[in-house]
Amino acid sequence: MPMEKTFNAAEAEARISKEWIARKVGRAGANAKPGPNGEPAKPFSIMIPPPNVTGVLHMGHAFNNTLQDILIRWHRMRGFDTLWQPGTDHAGIATQMVVERELARTQQPSRRELGREAFLEKVWEWKEQSGGTIINQLQRLGATCDWDREAFTMSGNFPEAVIKVFVEMYEKGLIYRGKRLVNWDPHFETAISDLEVENLEVAGHMWHFKYVLADKQTYEYVEKDEDGNVTLRETRNYISIATTRPETMLGDGAVAVHPSDERYKSIVGKMVHLPLCDRLIPIIADEYPDPTFGSGAVKITGAHDFNDYQVARRNTLPMYRLMDTRARMRADGAPYAEAVARAREIAAGSPTDEIEVDALNLVPEKYRGLDRFEARKQVIADINALGLSVSILTREIDEETGSEHLTRVPVVEAKKIMQPFGDRSKVVIEPMLTDQWFVDTAKIVGPALDAVRKGDTQILPERDAKVYFHWLENIEPWCISRQLWWGHQIPVWYGLDIWPTGFHDAEGDDALDEVELFALLADGAYNHAEPVYHCATDLAAVGEKFMDDLAALPAPLNHARVVEVADRAAAVETLAKALADYALTQDPTHLVYPVWRDADVLDTWFSSGLWPIGTLGWPENTPELQKYFPTSVLVTGFDIIFFWVARMMMMQLAVVGQKPFGTVYVHALVRDEKGKKMSKSLGNVLDPIDLIDEYGADAVRFTLTAMAAMGRDLRLSKDRIAGYRNFGTKLWNACRFAEMNNVWEGHETQAAPPAATATANRWIIGETAKALAEVDAALTEYRFDQAADALYKFVWGKVCDWYVEFAKPLFDGDQAEETRQTMAWVLDQCMILLHPIMPFVTEELWATTGLRKGLLVHTDWPTYGPDLIDAEADREMTWVTGLIDEIRSARAQMHVPVSLKLDMLATAMDATAAAAWERNETLIKRLARIESLTAAAQAPKGAITIAAEGASFAIPLEGIIDIGAEKARLAKSLEKLEKEAAALRGRLANPKFIESAKEEVVDEARTNLEAREDEATKLRAALTRLAEIG
RNA sequence: GGGCGGUUAGCUCAGCGGUAGAGCACUACGUUGACAUCGUAGUGGCCACUGGUUCGAUCCCAGUACCGCCCA
Structure with a gap:
């Protein structure tokens, strides 16, 4: 069945995405290739910045994940052992808010009515049902994460990891409790972070x-x-x-x-x-x-x-x-x-x-x-x-x-x-003096600063490193407690302070008697003092610590059993009852010491801060942790440099003593086409999913990539996206043209280009090598825009504009088979090189054309070098395309109808030019609409003149030519040439220029001047002829 | 107020010491063996301003103006 005229993105993307997921193309290590001596493939890993579990994909996510997918696909095709770790974070406030709203909407009991445990069950239910939205949206974007490894900051090993880190940091004195002024959200009734x-x-x-x-x-x-x-x-x-x-x-x-x-x-x-x-x-x-x-x-x-x-x-x-x-x-x-x-x-x-x-x-x-x-x-x-x-x-x-x-x-x-407003609640934030838990960031900030200073971790663009330094050098203690229910509950238990200085062991017998008991029980003896507390991973462990404390008390209190109760009030009541019971029964086994757990949970960023090691299975030393940590690159928005990047740096270094990533690529903000920040209230939000529906994921991805100049905000407009959708169509139709010319018949992908003899074929092979080099160089430097630009220019500007046109006459000649092979190879390369940016249309073309062994996503990235560039072919094609341009331009300005084929005269032609003409005659004739070329001593009257390097041509247009227009055309060209020549002459006349400028610059100037003077001479001659006829 | 950016074609942006570029838009022509989501040709720039460095500045330096962003 012949190919359709356009790529049906809506249909194909869904199908291809499904296949990628089903075939687990993004699984860790997919397409990894061992080294030449059998050594394991080099690892390349990226941790996704976890979106909120409540999140829906916005333009920032689309941008961020497109860049990550490009890096991952590129490395995967190059045989690296890649891991792109997906997941979401539990987003304490946001999730609690969403679920509370949902409860209200469905007229269920409120959070407070349900109580903590029942409410958390509702949250989990909600998470199971609705928490996957953004993951599905990432898949529509084409993201090839290892979906089987999807992590969540409240599941798997995360709870254990988070608690372990808290306890360890507490024990090292890096976490403390204190009364401080914090940002208080009166709506959610919790402390919130500056972020x-x-x-x-x-x-x-x-x-x-x-x-x-x-x-x-x-x-x-x-x-x-x-x-x-x-x-x-x-x-x-x-x-x-x-x-x-x-x-x-x-x-x-x-x-x-x-x-x-x-x-x-x-x-x-x-x-x-x-x-x-x-x-x-x-x-x-x-x-x-x-x-x-x-x-x-x-x-x-x-x-x-x-x-x-x-x-x-x-x-x-x-x-x-x-x-x-x-x-x-x-x-x-x-x-x-x-x-x-x-x-x-x-x-x-x-x-x-x-x-x-x-x-x-x-x-x-x-x-x-x-x-x-x-x-x-x-x-x-x-x-x-x-x-x-x-x-x-x-x-x-x-x-x-x-x-x-x-x-x-x-x-x-x-x-x-x-x-100050709460970003979720939209209410005015109240600075409030409250008891909170803090990370003593000043104590762990040093290694995070050093890692970037010494270059162990590179922040790109460099100026964002300044932001990082500025913040870390002026770091404030980090308030990590939140007065919420959804999150990692702080592993600290409190007990009543029954070690008052007022306690008096009247008999000095180290045993509790009734009077002493009464003193303890008396209101105010303990329950107005601050409780004592201990931090440990669980109740059993914390119980031991309290037992150690209790040992200081008189018997039998020193053997009281540690039991957990809900809160302080319950503790007072329980202890009072226990003491009363003991007073009555004198049975020490009934004595208990009640403790209650800190009700607060940890800031979501505390667990997100452990994302790199946490998603790899820490605290267990998993093979993934060994292989993929430290991770290669973090791709993230500039707005969370402090809040997330800096914290991950500090925490990874504090916990495992290693940097979490080698490079941090910080990207800018996606704005609307007027440069305004997209916001719901302004109503200027572009939904990436809508755009994907309208233009296809490839077009959206290519647009974002092409606009990803480092450190500059993107102004996104639909026109631009439509333009790149057209680009996809362009490639599609080049492949369709190939199909119509049987290019794909029996074609199997070859790493090496076919041996070609035709200049056009040798030339396009060289252009392909140049494109590869540019793309590799650009991606190595995270210059995504340059990679996109190079590919656009190559695929459209070289392959479609010129090569496909050259191929048409070649298909009719002796070199048809070679041309078919070359075209197949070149189009293969287009698909491969474009794949990281435009994965869907290229994967579809891959499947539609030729005989393919596997999916494009797992096809090897080419490694050919500049040796494919044929300097001679390059020069010759420059001459050919230049000549064609000249003729077309002249024709158009003379208003010669395209349909009219013209006879052309060669009034001068050196050996090189003659050879070039000889080898490319059919191409030039076809593209410039020339019927014939004959040698002539001089141009006849009423002819237009075409100057080329080493040659001069005339096209007789007696009767057709508008002499005035031709004069104007030539005069204009001449003027430009003379202006350029004058500038060059001026420069070369300056002895200081000859003296101080680099030799090649001087040479170049001389060559340029010569070429211009040569061309100018031809034009002047032509003008003279025109003057003769009127 | 402090810090960081930006100012290049009508618009959105590349470029960066040595002849100003792209896409879109615009104009004219065009169904030429893929593509009208297209082709061909073209119009359009004191590279914000003022100084300085240099043989040479859109590019480096200093200042001015305006516009953003972040932090107070």
Whole structure:
């Protein structure tokens, strides 16, 4: 059955993809070829950047995975032992969100109603049913991962690996627990990482409040202009502060001014009344406030602002937490009056600790329980009512009476402010002081920096290494705990601190008596203290650690059984019961020591950070781990250099002491055709699957590849994709042409090109070798765009534009068989070389044409070298194509109809030119539409002139020729030639050029000048002739 | 405010010390033994600006302007 006119992507891609998957073409080691001495094939491995299990393929994924597939296919065809490891990550927040939404949609019980265990079952159910979307989409893109190895950060060996790493890092002191300010998402009620925060500029306001000095004190407030002239002098009893978040003022610990700020020097150290609160806070001097911004005085709320937090830490200010996990004003704890009384004691120097400070709820009763934004309104209203807003006098005219009033209006500046939003929840992130687990990144960052500095790991493009260094050199502790359910639960168990200093073994007999028991049981003896904790891989292991602790206690408590309970409350209850039971029965076997596991899970990036070793089976030392680790290349987007790449580097180096990858290729962002970031809200998102439906995966892949210039964003337009779809069609039709000319009959793929005699055949074989060299060089350097460009130019510009045309006359001559063989070989090479970028259409052509032993995906990549380039054929074909171009151009400009075949005269022809003509006569005649060539002493009147190297031709066009047009054409060419010649002459006339320029440059200039002068002479002669006839 | 990029044909981008390139778009012609998802020919550029280095600068250096991105 003859081939169709176009490649049916929709039909063929589905079929081919299915076959690739069924035949496991991407399995690790497929098509691996041992070395010449039987040594094992060189490994080449890539870890897919795991998409979220909830993810759907977007343009960034399509881009990222196209590049990976190109590298993998290229290496696989070259006989490397390849592994492309696929998988997904469990995406804590995203998945929990998706499943919760699904529960709500189907009117099932909510997460909280279900409880942790039942909810997690729902998550797994969802994962089984819907978690494979993106994997299927990757397959549509043509990705040849080893699908049997699909990994998931919550399955297989991952849980064990993650827990093991946590425990080991904890034991090495690399992980610690602490109360820190973190990004808190009030919607999901969890800490989130910087990565998950989007800082957006939004319209906000700046309010200005007066904090009145204590004890009715006043000071001279003086403002000066740049020249030091006094512009304002007044006596003030307040300091003016500016804030965009008035509600946080309830937790202020101080007002800070810059130490150099002359305006406030006299009042640093004095106290001010905190409005709406019965507290005094100090004015402190700190480097943080910008004296030129606002009033120069800043309120410091350590528990709700990252900058303030640093100031509070530097100045040991108390940090009062104002909000609960949903960012409502706190309603817990003691009444305000009590809390504030204690706060005043603390301010006066009473000893305290951060637990007590955190427990103190300093939100006045009237604001308790309010949402933070509601509280803001109230606070503003109340401060205005107290007259403590900075205000200005404005004139108002009463409409009825026409009388003027002067009223004071609070100053509220409308202002653009940067506000943090949760990237999933879209709610405003609240900096919140909470207990979290941290990786002490400062301790593990060294090797990650060194690996890149020393070049063990290369980051491309180089400038992205700067980003990497910058971030790692300024690294912050990494908050790894999340207040979620879906994830790896932290392997830490807590127990009640029953080792209070107050415990008193009254008899000194090291045994527990009733009085002592009572003391332990008494409320407050232990359950208000911070629990003790241990970290271990499981309950049994952690139990042993608690047993070691218990050994310090009097008998029989030192032999209490460690049991696991749900939480702290359950522990208190269980212990109380056990002690009571013991008091009654004196049976020590009933004594238990309850422990409960940390409810938090680990940041998804913590497990993703172990992706390279985790997917290879670590902690088991699997053969895959030995073979494919460290991995060869990581292909990833620039946006996760810090969050993922840097963390993988740190963690792999910390855990197994090896770099995770040799090269990191960082690609840019895919934007829309106007250069805008694709976003759902802008509605400019191009869905790769839609594009694949419309144009085929090959076209989408080729487009992305052709645009993958290193370090530059891509502007994707459908026109471009359509263009490359046409490119696929072009190749398709070249093969179809071959088929119609029986090129494929009996053809089997040969590594070596056929022996060819025709110049055109020898030439195209050489061009193929050049193309291979270019593609190899480009891919070696990760210049995907150059590889695509080289192939486009070769396949379309050389093979289709010229070679197929040359073949037409050759098929009618003596060299037909050789030409058929050459064409088959060349088209084979097109398919092979294009395969990594356009796998589907090439695989289909492979199957459709010739006699093939196997799939193209497992066909060997060619290795021929520049020896295939025939310099003579190259020169000759340049002459031939140049001549054809000249004739066509002249014809077109003379408006000679294509259908008209012309007779041509050779007015001059040297031996080389004559030989070239002789060998390629049929080609030239056909393509230039020339009927005959005869020698002539000179061109007749009314002929157009064609100048070629070593030859001059004339085409008599008496009656047809437009003399004016021909004159113009020649004049234009001449002008251009003369301009070029003049430039060359000028350069060669400069002795300094001859002196300092490289020899070959000088030679080249001379040769060029000669050629131009020669051609110009011919054109001038032609012009002279034209002048003669009119 | 700090850092990093960019500015080349109408558009999207390559190039990078030695004669300015591609694709798309545009114009004209064209069913010539595959391809109209095509062919042939063509139009179109003070390579942002100002200096400097150099025999020679779109390319290297410095500054200016504008536009992005990242981090505060």
